[in-house]
Structures are given as structure tokens and as C-alpha cells.
Amino acid sequence: MSAPGSGLLPAHVVVRTRDLERVLAALENRQYAAAEAGDEWALHLDVAGVRTFRPRLTANAADLRSAAARAGIAAVAGWLRASPLPLGLGATAAELLAPDGRWRTALAGLQQDARAAEPMLRALVGLGAGSTPAGDDFVIGALAHAWVTRGGKAPLIAAMRLLGAELPALTTAVGATYLRAAARGEFGSHLIAWVLALPRVSPPRALALARRVAGHGATSGRDTVAGFVAAAEADDASRCSRCEPATPTRTFLDNFAIWTRLTDGPLI
Numbered sequence: 001m002s003a004p005g006s007g008l009l010p011a012h013v014v015v016r017t018r019d020l021e022r023v024l025a026a027l028e029n030r031q032y033a034a035a036e037a038g039d040e041w042a043l044h045l046d047v048a049g050v051r052t053f054r055p056r057l058t059a060n061a062a063d064l065r066s067a068a069a070r071a072g073i074a075a076v077a078g079w080l081r082a083s084p085l086p087l088g089l090g091a092t093a094a095e096l097l098a099p100d101g102r103w104r105t106a107l108a109g110l111q112q113d114a115r116a117a118e119p120m121l122r123a124l125v126g127l128g129a130g131s132t133p134a135g136d137d138f139v140i141g142a143l144a145h146a147w148v149t150r151g152g153k154a155p156l157i158a159a160m161r162l163l164g165a166e167l168p169a170l171t172t173a174v175g176a177t178y179l180r181a182a183a184r185g186e187f188g189s190h191l192i193a194w195v196l197a198l199p200r201v202s203p204p205r206a207l208a209l210a211r212r213v214a215g216h217g218a219t220s221g222r223d224t225v226a227g228f229v230a231a232a233e234a235d236d237a238s239r240c241s242r243c244e245p246a247t248p249t250r251t252f253l254d255n256f257a258i259w260t261r262l263t264d265g266p267l268i
Helices: 018-037 067-082 102-110 115-125 134-153 155-162 164-170 173-182 191-198 203-214 221-237 248-263
Strands: none
Touching: 018 164, 067 191, 067 203, 067 221, 102 221, 115 134, 115 155, 134 155, 134 173, 134 191, 134 221, 155 164, 155 173, 164 173, 191 203, 191 221, 203 221
């Protein structure tokens, strides 16, 4: 639940600011009273007549393999790698996105075969603290990439659906809700806006949109962006297995050169 301006999320309720303030005050008072009395309590909201939204990503909704999209992803990857702050999975983005790192390697495997991907998904789902564990956020970012590049038949999406019935035992209620939504192609509106914009905006604009996604929660947004970037880089590596291996620096500079040729402008 939030006031307007925070974007839309699956199962998200947006209310007017003054109504939200009243709800939060009532919750705080009820929580203290219940704690003192040792009672259990629940919040019931009447949502009859409200408008509903189902923001979705679909196959080929954006050409993520275009020069502009790859330049934008490279700019975001460079920003993530430059941060010394750990993500929710306990490592920095540079460590998580390392080509031979555990999670990049895992994502490469997740994109190949649904049955083979299931054990690695089990290792990621529910990993980390919070109402939406970091592993869930990372997987959601990768699922967003899978929907746009391969659609509902992508191995990662198929593996997520296979795991669907077990999600309540693997992660939190909120995490399970978001993962089921992502398996249907439903994501937060800020994430969708960033992904769809990648082929048609400059790298600075792509980075600005990614930073808006990254601002969600304590680390949830950054974990989601990292999952998307990791999936994009794993996809590039699998399609270019016969090419010269690309380091993060080389990839970034190559895309810098591409964008400079296209726009005659600087990257930043």
C-alpha cells in the first residue's frame, strides 16, 4: 500500500495520501493495543469498485539486442559494478555479475532447460532477509528479461511455473505473490517502463530509469535490476560463445563506442 507516485506493483494498493496516513495511524494504534492485550488482529479493506491494473511484459515488446538497448544495459551494469555497497544477496554487484561468478553461472544454466533450472531456482528463491527476499528480487529481474526476449516458453519461466505450488514453503507470502505474477508476465510499472524504454533512449536516460527501479525498498530494487542485467549478460555470452570473451570493461567501452557513433554525443 502506498500513496500515488510510487509506481504500481502486483497486488499493490494505491490510496490517497491523506487516507494512507489515516490507515497507517490506525494500524500503529491497533498494533500497540494488540501487543499489550496479547491479541491477534487483521486489517480488512473494502476494495469494491476500485480500478485495477495488470502491468505486463510480453514477448518481443522491446528489442533488447539492439545497439541502443545494449548500450543502455551496459551503462546500468557499469553503475551497478561501481558501487561498493552489497546487494541483498550479501555481495557487491561486481561480484554477483562476474562472468564466472556463482549467480551469473546460475542464470546461464537457468536459460537452457527448465528441469535442470529447478534446483538452482530452489537455491535462489527465499534467499535473504525481508518481506521480499533478495533471491526473489534477483529472479524477478531475470524473469523480466526472459519474457521480453523469449516469451512464456522461456526455460526460466517454465521452471518458475514448475515451482509454483511449492513457493509458500520456499519464500514469504509477498515474495511468492510477486514470483507468481512474474511467471505470468506481470511486473512493477517502473521496471516495465525501464525495460520498454531501453531500445529508444540514450544510456543516461536508461540509467535514470534503472535508478528509479533501484530505489524501491532497501535493496529490492537494486537486486531486481542486478537480476535483469545478469540475465542480459548471460544471454549475450551464450549467443556469442565463439566470440572473444568480453570483460565488463570491454563490454562497456564497446557499447560506448556504438552509442557515440549513433548519436555523435557523449555517454554521460
